[in-house]
Every structure is written in structure tokens, then in C-alpha cells.
Amino acid sequence: MPDTQRRPIMDGPAVERIIARMAAEVLRLAGGSAELVLVGIHRRGVQLAARLADAIEAHGGVSISSGSLDITLYRDDLMAVGPRPVVGQTRLPAGGIDGRIVCIVDDVLYTGRTVRAALDELADFGRPRRTLLAVLVDRGGRELPIQADVVGERVDVPEGGRVEVKVPEIDGELGVEVVEAG
Amino acid sequence: MAQELVNPALGKDLLGLEELTREQITAILDTAEAFKEISDRPVRKVPYLRGQTVVNAFFENSTRTRVSFEFAEKRMGADTVSISTTGSSVQKGETLVDTARNLEAMRIDMVVIRHASSGSARFLAERIESHVINAGDGKHEHPTQGLLDLLTIRDHRQSLEGLKVCICGDVLHSRVARSNLHGLRRLGAEVAVCGPLTLMPADVRELGVHYFPRIEAAIEWADVLNVLRLQLERMKGGFIPSLREYNRVFGVTRARVEAAPRDLLILHPGPMNRGVEIDSDVADGPHSVILQQVTNGVAVRMAVLYLLAGGPVADTTEGAA
Numbered sequence: 001m002p003d004t005q006r007r008p009i010m011d012g013p014a015v016e017r018i019i020a021r022m023a024a025e026v027l028r029l030a031g032g033s034a035e036l037v038l039v040g041i042h043r044r045g046v047q048l049a050a051r052l053a054d055a056i057e058a059h060g061g062v063s064i065s066s067g068s069l070d071i072t073l074y075r076d077d078l079m080a081v082g083p084r085p086v087v088g089q090t091r092l093p094a095g096g097i098d099g100r101i102v103c104i105v106d107d108v109l110y111t112g113r114t115v116r117a118a119l120d121e122l123a124d125f126g127r128p129r130r131t132l133l134a135v136l137v138d139r140g141g142r143e144l145p146i147q148a149d150v151v152g153e154r155v156d157v158p159e160g161g162r163v164e165v166k167v168p169e170i171d172g173e174l175g176v177e178v179v180e181a182g
Numbered sequence: 183m184a185q186e187l188v189n190p191a192l193g194k195d196l197l198g199l200e201e202l203t204r205e206q207i208t209a210i211l212d213t214a215e216a217f218k219e220i221s222d223r224p225v226r227k228v229p230y231l232r233g234q235t236v237v238n239a240f241f242e243n244s245t246r247t248r249v250s251f252e253f254a255e256k257r258m259g260a261d262t263v264s265i266s267t268t269g270s271s272v273q274k275g276e277t278l279v280d281t282a283r284n285l286e287a288m289r290i291d292m293v294v295i296r297h298a299s300s301g302s303a304r305f306l307a308e309r310i311e312s313h314v315i316n317a318g319d320g321k322h323e324h325p326t327q328g329l330l331d332l333l334t335i336r337d338h339r340q341s342l343e344g345l346k347v348c349i350c351g352d353v354l355h356s357r358v359a360r361s362n363l364h365g366l367r368r369l370g371a372e373v374a375v376c377g378p379l380t381l382m383p384a385d386v387r388e389l390g391v392h393y394f395p396r397i398e399a400a401i402e403w404a405d406v407l408n409v410l411r412l413q414l415e416r417m418k419g420g421f422i423p424s425l426r427e428y429n430r431v432f433g434v435t436r437a438r439v440e441a442a443p444r445d446l447l448i449l450h451p452g453p454m455n456r457g458v459e460i461d462s463d464v465a466d467g468p469h470s471v472i473l474q475q476v477t478n479g480v481a482v483r484m485a486v487l488y489l490l491a492g493g494p495v496a497d498t499t500e501g502a503a
Contacts, residue, residue: 070216073228073258073488087216087488096224124225 005180009155012174018136018152019048023055025150026134030101035129037097038066041106041118042088045069047167048136049105065093069104074117092125102128103150107165109135112146137176139163192489195307195314198323199364207368211333213485214478220257221480231260231491234291238264239281240317241297246452246476247317247327251294254483260291278302282310292490295319300357313490321355326486327451328361330479332369334471335406337478338447342369348392348400349373350432351410351459352381352421358451362408363391376400377410377432380421397432401442408449409434412459425458436463449475 040049134150300320307314374392394400
């Protein structure tokens with residue numbers, strides 16, 4: 001694409017370091033791992049949730065149940081957007097989410113609309129005792145009163161810019177770039 | 183954000199599989215695959231079609247298809263109304279288009295139509311603004327049935343490419359056969375038909391499919407059998423000598439299935455005439471995926487509603503909000 005600038009802001013090792021720190025914070029907020037469930041939002045939130053689960057395991061030596069959530073059907077702008085992404089699978093841990101501590105994991109927090117949709121969708125699956133939000137990047141620009149409990153990195157990105165998180169499973173590498181119109 | 187996930191758009195209506203591309207059919211099946219899980223949730227409903235109104239206009243008897251569409255619509259969050267021939271103004275002589283225009287005047291978004299006349303779905307689609315989904319028009323097509331058959335086969339055999347599928351029975355009068363034929367071939371399957379010549383289209387050999395005059399030969403050849411319902415009124419029409427005779431020559435029986443050289447997959451669109459085109463042993467046996475077809479029908483119809491309801495193409499770059 002012409003007239004765009006890509007600026008790497010995190011490389012793979014940096015992301016790993018940040019996820020390790022986030023893992024400790026999530027464990028602290030959840031008061032341990034006993035009731036914790038990680039739920040990644042499609043698409044890259046799912047891979048990040050898996051990494052976070054690994055990091056928590058490395059940190060606390062316990063395995064964490066994790067799931068995935070596709071919020072496409074709960075979006076508030078569906079009639080206005082297209083072409084639509086293919087809907088991904090929603091899979092929650094076998095034990096359900098009732099009474100547990102659910103940590104929603106996404107790559108970038110921006111308007112907050114995705115998180116709003118995720119909260120609505122989770123409510124149809126049950127009633128967690130507590131719901132947390134962990135994001136790798138908070139870029140500001142909220143359109144709803146939603147904040148993350150655990151933030152990997154705050155990045156100031158002007159309107160029109162994009163934050164692209166790359167994960168090996170989809171993009172072949174781990175890292176974060178800011179893409180700005182030049 | 184990379185937008186590699188783009189569906190080939192479906193257009194305004196779903197009228198038949200003949201006019202769909204391989205990519206469009208695959209997009210519907212992939213979407214249906216993701217939607218299967220919704221029917222297993224504690225709350226079997228998503229708000230995607232909230233505030234949208236769907237009219238189920240069934241001018242011909244149907245239980246399974248109508249109920250399947252209603253479940254699909256409700257699980258996608260739509261409001262639905264159903265009209266049928268009996269008790270509607272259709273009986274008073276109102277034309278199809280007048281009925282639909284009156285419904286549109288009450289503000290609706292989609293019409294699901296089942297009608298005895300071939301081409302009625304297209305006729306309607308060209309005259310109203312709402313999305314039209316063909317739920318079976320005469321002998322023409324029944325696209326959602328074709329799609330759910332494809333999905334069910336794909337569930338068990340991964341790919342349709344090169345798979346040998348034989349459609350057995352009354353191909354001449356069957357919209358299910360026609361939708362299957364188009365869909366299967368679009369996805370690369372090899373298709374055959376089997377049944378009495380009186381129930382085959384005159385151009386059966388020009389369809390570009392194999393024809394088996396004996397069910398044993400079809401079973402010898404096929405990976406998958408899609409056994410059509412023999413409409414009992416065909417006997418009165420003189421197409422077949424008797425139901426017993428039909429079962430003797432074309433019935434899918436346990437002995438015949440057990441003699442098959444491959445692990446057969448057996449589909450039937452329902453409702454079944456047990457002991458006529460298919461024996462109970464087979465219908466309830468290990469090769470049958472008939473009830474799974476019914477389950478898949480809801481997911482396929484949800485996918486069609488979802489893909490048709492999409493808005494105009496716009497920029498979706500949202501910075502992964």
C-alpha cells in the first residue's frame with residue numbers, strides 16, 4: 001500500500017517479556033489460578049490467550065483452561081460492514097464459566113466495542129464470578145466506558161492509524177507494528 | 183489488520199445452487215460449520231438478526247423444512263411470522279406477488295418461500311426488495327437441502343473432490359436431486375443417478391452423470407447414496423408398477439448395503455417411506471446420517487440468513503478494536 005508507514009514497536013522477545021509480566025498480573029488479580037479461565041477473542045486474542053496460559057503455567061506451575069470467543073454475531077455494526085470475516089469457532093472450557101473468574105484476552109483495545117460484544121456473548125454462556133480484561137496493546141480511542149485490567153503496553157496511535165499484532169500461528173512471526181497513513 | 187477472511191458475497195437472494203460458484207458454496211458450508219455450535223449453547227440464540235423480520239411463506243405442505251427455517255431464524259435472533267396456503271388470502275385468489283407486496287408494506291426483511299411452481303422463488307425475488315430464500319420451488323431446486331446434504335457428506339468424508347455420489351429414486355420430480363446435482367458437481371464430486379427410467383429426466387444421459395438402472399450396480403460404484411423419497415402419488419401416475427416392486431428393484435436394503443465394497447454413507451432428505459426406498463435396518467443403521475442431516479439443516483439455514491443479511495461492502499479496518 002502506498003503512503004503508509006510501518007513502525008515496529010515490539011519484537012518477539014519484547015512481546016514474550018510483556019506476556020510474562022501480564023501473566024503475573026492476571027494471577028495476582030484472580031487470586032491464584034484455581035478458578036481462572038482465559039478466553040481469547042478471535043482471531044489473535046486466541047493465540048495470545050494460549051501464550052498467556054503458557055506463561056501462567058511457567059509462572060505458577062499449573063495448567064489453565066482456556067477457550068475462544070468469536071464475537072462477530074454480537075457486533076453492533078454488522079449491518080454496516082462487509083465483507084464480513086468468516087465466523088470462527090466459539091469454544092469455552094468444558095466446565096463452563098459459571099462462578100469462575102474469566103479473563104478476556106485480546107490483542108488491541110481500541111473503541112471497546114469488541115469487548116462490549118464479548119461481555120454480551122459471555123453472559124449467554126453463564127455468569128462468571130468475575131470478569132477481567134487483558135490486552136497486549138491499549139491504543140486509546142475508546143467509544144464506550146470500558147477499560148482493561150491488565151495492559152501489556154499503552155501506545156498512542158492517532159486516528160486513522162492501526163496497531164497490528166502478529167502471532168506466529170497466523171502471521172509467521174511474533175511482534176507489534178503501528179501502521180500510519182503517511 | 184489483515185483482512186484475508188473475506189466471504190464471496192451471496193447477492194440478494196438464494197434461489198438455487200445452479201447459480202452459485204464453488205467459492206460461494208464453500209463459504210456457506212464453512213459458515214454453517216462455525217454455527218453448529220450455537221445450537222449447543224446454554225442460550226441457543228445470537229443477536230445477529232435482532233430487529234429483522236423474516237416471513238416464512240409455505241404455499242405447499244412442509245413440516246421439517248419450515249420448522250428448520252424457523253429454528254434457524256429464531257436462533258439468529260430474527261422475528262418470524264409464518265403464512266401457509268390454508269387460511270391465508272392465497273385461498274381467496276390473491277396472487278403471489280400481491281401477497282408478498284402486502285407483507286412488504288408491513289416492513290419485512292426476508293421471505294422464505296416454498297411453492298409448488300418451479301421458478302416461483304425467482305419470480306418473487308425479481309419483484310420484491312426483500313431477500314428471498316427458496317425453500318423448494320416445484321421440481322426446480324431446494325438449495326438449502328442441497329447445502330445440508332453437502333455439509334453432512336463433508337463432515338464424514340472431508341472433501342467432496344472426486345467422491346462418488348449416487349442420487350437414487352425419483353430424480354425426475356425431485357428438486358432435491360437437482361440442487362444436489364449442481365452442488366455436488368460444483369464441489370468436484372462425481373455424480374450418478376439410479377432409478378426407473380420412467381422417473382429419470384428425458385435427458386438423463388445428457389446431464390453428464392452416470393446412470394445405473396439397478397441399485398446393486400449403484401452401490402458397487404458409490405461412496406455415498408442419497409436416497410430420495412418416493413412420492414406415493416407417483417404410483418397412481420403410472421410411473422412405477424407397485425411399491426413392493428419398487429422396493430424389490432431399487433430399495434436400499436441391509437443385504438445390499440452389507441454387500442457394498444466400501445463404507446457407504448447413506449443420506450435421505452426425509453420424510454422416509456420405510457420399506458419402500460429404504461429399509462428400516464438401513465435408515466437406523468450405522469451407515470445412515472439421516473438425523474445428522476436434520477441437525478445440519480438448522481446450521482446451514484443460519485449460515486444462509488447470516489450471509490444474505492450482510493450490508494453493503496465497506497471498509498472494515500478497525501484497528502483490531
